[in-house]
Amino acid sequence: MDYSKQIQDIAAKLFTDGKIDVFVGYRMNGFDDNQVPAVITDPKEVSTLVFTEKSVFNLSNYLKADHTRNKRVGLVVKGCDSRSLNLLLTESQVKRDKLYIIGIACEGVVDDKGQKVQNCMECIIPDAVVYDEILGTPKGKKDYIVNADIKALAEKGLVERREYFEEIFENCIRCNACRNSCPLCYCTKCCIDQETATIYNGSNTSSSAFHALMTWSLHLAGRCVDCRNCEKACPSHLPLHLLHKQNEKVIFGNFQNHLAGVEEGDRGAFYKYSLKDPDDFIM
Amino acid sequence: MSFSTFVTDKAGLQKLYEAIISKYETYAPVEKFGKYDYKKVSSLKECDPDSPIAMTMSVKPLFFPRSSKIMKYEANSAGTSIRETDQDPLAGQRVILGVKHCDARGLQVLEAVNKWDYIDSDFLKRRANTVILSNRCDKADTHCFCTSLDYDVENLDAPDVAIVNGTNGKIYVQARTEKGETFLKENSSEPMANRITNDELQMTNCEEDLTKQYEAFLSSFRLKMDYKDVNERMAKRFDSPAFEEASRNCVSCNTCAFICPTCHCFKISDEKIKDTGVRYKSYDSCNNVYFTLEAGGHNPRPAKYRRWRQRSMHKFVYYKERFGVNLCVGCGHCAISCPVNISIFEVVNHVASAPIES
């Protein structure tokens, strides 16, 4: 999977045609064979753009940054990235006509050691779902699978599960890298940033970390697209996907196989009402 | 005062570690999810004093905790009372194993601001009651540049005891402070029989061995810079557009500051439930949008490049002006932990080499 040349050509043309102000892609990080996001405003830098199976970061995260707000942006999205982009469009965070989207029919990305990452192995929708042009051959939808770690979680009792998460969150340093790396976290003042007199008081006590991460994950329930930007960003390597995948599984089972951001205009599971929604938990 | 060097081997060092753990309150790097953080340990099996530098969190939280209680209080209609908090859990006599040299230097750098005018006696007490055993790396990691900064890595006196690998499986355990000398003497029983003083170092081939090892260490660095040049050039480039270029990728999280051995910004926050509350001092970061946001809505550093300018200038210009040392120890942790691998080394060098706008 190497679309570097194609992407360079497309980006160069977009700049020459005056269709974009900014291009968001990937470049080599300059010290090993891994890549970092590239936010390009100068057409001369187009030649640094690359795209391979090392292009990991979900670039739709940059649509909320200073450099791209209210600008015409060209960007590269893989399957999962395009789903989060779709949600941003639905939630009116970005305007479709301001974007030029290069979709990728993704074959999965690899980690630092060259191993295919877990979310790509579980990926249901590898092809970009929203794009102006698509690179690669679309492979279509795959079946929803529940991974062993989530199955194991389901077998735990409530108390046990809470203890399990408390133990995981013990190493949380409350840096908010997970939240800031999440393309779907765009609130101007996040509830976990409150500094006064609440359980999310910004301190690094275990209760504060627990509440902050739990609340954060619930705000993403039915919206998370499993790109795992958060998990990759975590300096403590916490398995944050456990939270999101657990939510995803519950929502998939209860809300007519809902998957976030697959169709344009489709809102998160908790933002729409359907007569088919389960109501057996209502007294 | 002349400090001693003990020559031992891996087995001897293990025995020393075991003896320390059984005798003292000991902290050491403990692995979880592939990352090492300093935790209290009760056996050598739980921890790895040789943890890889790139995967080890800073030891800073043992002196400046990620969150510490300032006070507890009770506030209700009858009035307010402030209660003493529990005893400081970090103020007792303790030993820390497996610290890295750069990290230990970080504490030395932090002492300057904590001793400035209002003396933070809590920080100083925690350091005074701690014996730090630090391992000198054999080889630099991708983002390391400690040897390019304003301290002597080879003869660093920030740790109390330095542990340096020699050739042929030899390990040198060297006292670097008086506290370390006393500590080693008290604990140098059977595994540490081979003791030599500084004067004797020359007569044995130990010094030669150490020099050779240090040269090999020096040559393993990918990143090199002249910090004096960077200090001077940075000071002239407050208005450089290079800050904007270097910070474009930043996602404005707090990671770089929270894992940095020298960052010391903090916030004060309350946690109050019903009538009782706790006030915490917790880490904060200048990369955070809210850091300088005033109540009236004015923010002196609203843009990312302004926050990066503050961060890099604080490290290489402001702190140097105030306290005479760089607020960076070259550990590279920020680059490793950053979600998009922004390295302070690259940022400052990018800015320092940018042309000055007239």
Place this chain on the structure above:
Amino acid sequence: MESLLVPSLAKVDRIIQETPDVRTYRLKFKDDSLMDKFTWQPGQFVEFSLMGSGECTFCISSSATRRGFFDCSIKRAGVVTADIHSDIEEGDDVGIRGPYGNWFPLDDIKGKNLLFVGGGIGLAPLRSLIQYAIDNRGDYKDFTVLYGARTSADLCYKEEIEEWKKNTSLKVVLTIDKPEDSWKENVGVVPKILEEVVKPEIANTKVITCGPPIMIKYTLQSLDRLGFDPKDVITTLEMKMQCGLGKCGRCNIGSTYICKDGPVFTYEQLKALPDEF
């Protein structure tokens, strides 16, 4: 555990509603011996905390020449100040740390004409020095206070200003932005009144000014126009602070810590700071 940051308890003795959104809190330490020992210089600030809401920085708006209490004038602006306004009643306890920061250059202004230029809540830090100067009136020559606000209701310390007006040894000039029916004093923004009504003597005069950023900006320009030396113009800066001790790193402007090297600066010093406030 963090002994530097533990506040002392003070009782709110009196609350004075100055304007619709400004209240003055008259405070006394609960520990009498602490109250006796507590002293400060005009221009210094304290960290004021409402338990459960957090800490905020406020200047002390009264002078230490008046013993037994100290005042903080607080404008409702953010989360904590809103809580302070809604939750604190007379007799309640608050936490106080301080005093911190530098103060007005008392030696430099001795023997000079004093011109105070204040706007809105900006009179609070000036009031501390005004009271100090009134209590040491003999040390100064001409004494003028120019104070403006958006409306007459937004003028702080109304009762005290009436007293100042009665004091023949000082001149008080008041102004509001737009005309009002019962208003008999000046109408117009502070810089305009400064140039057109006050017409200050330049030689041997020290100007002490504080107010909202926009007023400061135009006042400094008009002082420039009038020919004041930037060395003779003194102001106090507002910046988000938290520890007040030069540790938390919030109030840096370049290598200057506003909480330790400030908040009082001359215009000359301000010009040398990087533009980041």
